Amino acid sequence: MRLPVGLRAALTGFTLLVLVVIYTPLLLVVLNSFNADRSFGWPPKKLTLHWWDVAAHSEGARAALWTSLQVAMFATVIALVLGTLAAMALRRTRFFGRNVVSLLIILPIALPGIVTGLALRNAFKTVLGLELSLLTIVIAHATFCIVTVFNNVQARFQRLGGNLEDASMDLGAGPFTTFRLVTLPMLRSALLAGGLLSFGLSFDEIVVTTFTASSQDQTLPIWIFQNLFRPNQAPVVNVVAAVLVVLSAIPIYLAQKLSGGTAKAMTGAR
Amino acid sequence: MPTAISVRGLSKHFDEVRAVDGLDLDIADGEFFSMLGPSGSGKTTVLRLLAGFEQPTSGRIQLGDDDVTDLPPYARDVNTVFQDYAIFPHLSVRQNVEYGLRVKKVPRGERRRRAEESLATVRLEGYGERRPHQLSGGQRQRVALARALVNRPKVLLLDEPLGALDLKLRREMQIELKEIQREVGITFVFVTHDQEEALTMSDRIAVFNEGRIEQLATPVELYEQPSSAFVAGFVGTSNLLEGAVARALLGADGPFVIRPEKVQLVAPADGPAPDATTCVAEGVVREVVYLGATTHSVVELDAGAILTVSHQNSDRSIDAALERRDQRVVLTWRRDHLVSLGGSDPDSPVNRAASPEEETA
Numbered sequence: 001m002r003l004p005v006g007l008r009a010a011l012t013g014f015t016l017l018v019l020v021v022i023y024t025p026l027l028l029v030v031l032n033s034f035n036a037d038r039s040f041g042w043p044p045k046k047l048t049l050h051w052w053d054v055a056a057h058s059e060g061a062r063a064a065l066w067t068s069l070q071v072a073m074f075a076t077v078i079a080l081v082l083g084t085l086a087a088m089a090l091r092r093t094r095f096f097g098r099n100v101v102s103l104l105i106i107l108p109i110a111l112p113g114i115v116t117g118l119a120l121r122n123a124f125k126t127v128l129g130l131e132l133s134l135l136t137i138v139i140a141h142a143t144f145c146i147v148t149v150f151n152n153v154q155a156r157f158q159r160l161g162g163n164l165e166d167a168s169m170d171l172g173a174g175p176f177t178t179f180r181l182v183t184l185p186m187l188r189s190a191l192l193a194g195g196l197l198s199f200g201l202s203f204d205e206i207v208v209t210t211f212t213a214s215s216q217d218q219t220l221p222i223w224i225f226q227n228l229f230r231p232n233q234a235p236v237v238n239v240v241a242a243v244l245v246v247l248s249a250i251p252i253y254l255a256q257k258l259s260g261g262t263a264k265a266m267t268g269a270r
Numbered sequence: 271m272p273t274a275i276s277v278r279g280l281s282k283h284f285d286e287v288r289a290v291d292g293l294d295l296d297i298a299d300g301e302f303f304s305m306l307g308p309s310g311s312g313k314t315t316v317l318r319l320l321a322g323f324e325q326p327t328s329g330r331i332q333l334g335d336d337d338v339t340d341l342p343p344y345a346r347d348v349n350t351v352f353q354d355y356a357i358f359p360h361l362s363v364r365q366n367v368e369y370g371l372r373v374k375k376v377p378r379g380e381r382r383r384r385a386e387e388s389l390a391t392v393r394l395e396g397y398g399e400r401r402p403h404q405l406s407g408g409q410r411q412r413v414a415l416a417r418a419l420v421n422r423p424k425v426l427l428l429d430e431p432l433g434a435l436d437l438k439l440r441r442e443m444q445i446e447l448k449e450i451q452r453e454v455g456i457t458f459v460f461v462t463h464d465q466e467e468a469l470t471m472s473d474r475i476a477v478f479n480e481g482r483i484e485q486l487a488t489p490v491e492l493y494e495q496p497s498s499a500f501v502a503g504f505v506g507t508s509n510l511l512e513g514a515v516a517r518a519l520l521g522a523d524g525p526f527v528i529r530p531e532k533v534q535l536v537a538p539a540d541g542p543a544p545d546a547t548t549c550v551a552e553g554v555v556r557e558v559v560y561l562g563a564t565t566h567s568v569v570e571l572d573a574g575a576i577l578t579v580s581h582q583n584s585d586r587s588i589d590a591a592l593e594r595r596d597q598r599v600v601l602t603w604r605r606d607h608l609v610s611l612g613g614s615d616p617d618s619p620v621n622r623a624a625s626p627e628e629e630t631a
Contacts, residue, residue: 166323167356169343171421172369181373187362 026245030259038235055239064223065240070134071209071219072202075141077197080191083149088183091157109147114241116143117211124212132214140212141205143199152194156187196251203248220244272334274299274457276424280329282315289315291481293329297425297459302451304460304468304614307478308504313461316478317427319579320459321350329592349418354434355410357402363389363413364398388420393452408439413449420528425457432467444470465505472560477501482535493529495609497533502527502609507566507578515575517550530580532607535567538559541600551601551607553577555594567594579603607613 003011036046055061068185086105090098108116120140125131168178206221213219218226224240227233280293290312302481305313308561318324319332322343331339338346349370356367365372367385376384389395392412402410411431418426432440448471451458461470468475469489477484477492477500485497485553496502499510512525520526535555544550552570560583567579579601 163352163354163356164358166343167350167352167358168369168373170321170323170348170350171373171417172344173369173373174342174344177373181369182358188360 004260013182018143028113029238030242030245033235033239035235038231040234051235051239055108055236058236060218060223060227061220061236061240064218064220067134067217068203068220071137071141072199074138075145075202076195076198078138078142079145079149080195083146084153084187084191084196086152087148087153087157090154092162105150106147108144111144113205113207114211116140121211132212132217134217136212136214137209137217137219140208141202144208145202148197148201149191152190152197153187156190160186199251200248272299273297273332274301275381275459276332277320278330278332278522279318280319280331280372281327282312282319282324286505288481290319290326293481293483295476295486297457297485300455302460302471302473304462304472304475305478306462306465306468306475306504306630307484308463311478312481313463313478315481317350317429317459317461320425321348321427322346344360347424348427349421349423349432350429351411351414351418353429353431355414355431357410357413359402361402362398363394363400363402363405365419366402366413367398367420369417374421381544384420388416391419391453393446394403407434408443411435411443415447417462419450419454419456422454423456425459428458428460430463432464432468440467447471469505475505477504479504497529497610497611499525499527502611507580509575509577510523510587511575515571517572518573519549519571520560520608522607522610527609528577528603528607529577530566531564533577533579533601533603535569535579535581535594536600536602538598538600542602547605547607549603551577553599553601555599558595567599569599571601585592 018165031044032040033051034047035041035044036050037044090102117140120136120143121132124132124136124139130136164182165178168182169175174180174189194246204221205219206225209219209222213222220240224237275294275295275297277293279289280290280295282290290387293316295316298454303314307313315324317463322338322341322345326339330337334345350574361369364382364385367388368381371381371384385398386395389398392415394409394412394416397405397409405413410616411434414431428447432443435443444467447458447460453470460468460471469492472489474486474488475492476486479500485501487495487497492501492505494510496505502508502510507530508527509530510527511519512527513523516522516524516526538552541552542551543546551571551573553569553573555567556576556577557568558569559566559568563583564580565583567581569577569579571577
């Protein structure tokens, strides 16, 4: 598409501005993790690896990271299984209230976290009589993680239709073989994308977690929030934040590369 | 001859719609059988019932000696070539072709050999390692065919497999499909809405209309002896003469059908006198359509009907034909070229017979 020179320059400038606004603060976080000054004086007078050393030995940070990883992993596994099954169930069968069910599955991601958190806390504690624990966080997170998997899988089904599975059955494969050899490979990149998104959602969730976690189970976001305003912990928080920036960039980059490749193969064959 | 498929009283209703309505059908072993009809006539539904993707509302389906009505698709000895080919995008061409053998646990060596054989049958030797998205439409069509043939099914079902190809490639594939069918000797059941395609390839053709078979016959019979105005109109171009017009020209109510190429168009001075073997009608040329190999003249008869006349453009110059517009002419045809439809349907509208031709143009 040809654009007038002036418009093109303006768009380029605007794009650069947006990128600068987004990424400068992140860059600052990373830089400040090496800043020797405890109160982050700018520009840094001296660089140090001291805070990284402290952070690496911080029991609280390590425990919180481990808790977060566990929660995100379990929530994602539950979301992958249930989200895929829900999408498959709603795909071929036409029944009364089908759209209502679809809406009910998607709704949790739109609900305010504070409402979800409060409702689940009440349900766990008073109705079910459950003690708040890692399990309750996982269940709470799974409610909205399912949505990302469900949406991705449903979109993939809509794009591919049902003929590939018909072809597989026609060639002599039963329902389970068909699922293993055709449906699952077809969904692979959609599951990967949905899973990564779900992992990310769970990993940085703080509102619902606040209501459904016991005081012993601290996820990383909660740990960061609680330590942010303690002067002697601030540099460590900064290091943890820097680590998270780098860690979250890697899977997103991989997901983009992977799904780009398979998406082409998927659509190119139609 | 033993039957490959035998269908009795087969019906499929979708809510209020009777997609297939009380169908009886026998298809012989080794036959190239076509199901021809407009969209929504039920032909694809019959194919899906045969494959097992749909459960019939009532009726039985027999494959060879076995009743397969209640069997799922994977337990029936039939294979399908889908309209959009349905090639597995995540598998190579060879893996696609081997799929049916793989799920039946055929040993790797034999699998490989039979896949190569099958790819050779469809002239795709050396394409085994390609990915589906690297193939053209025609090649994908061949892969779909090889993937079905490799299982040596009792019956091969083809759902408008040539619909997505361009005209030239489609004509080539028609001939090739027919050759392959003769070579492998498998019964082919071919669904199409293209009457020319059906005439080119089939041993027998069933013309479908509103969930029922209108006529089941060989291509020659179907074209020369259509049993209804619908068949006459759907298979080729035809002229329908009935009621007052038929009485005036032919001395009977009809309805009668006469094919455009069976009618001669001459100048009024050269017109013969009508006798026991020749019919004569006068009229005015309303339109002349040049079609390359042939020219169609649309003539409005004085008696009231409109007739299409076709003639070969065997002369280099066809200016004479083109200049005939709005001139008076005489049409003649042999009485034994008229096909009587038996007067079963006197209310059938005249125009209905000539319209479906567009679909195949």
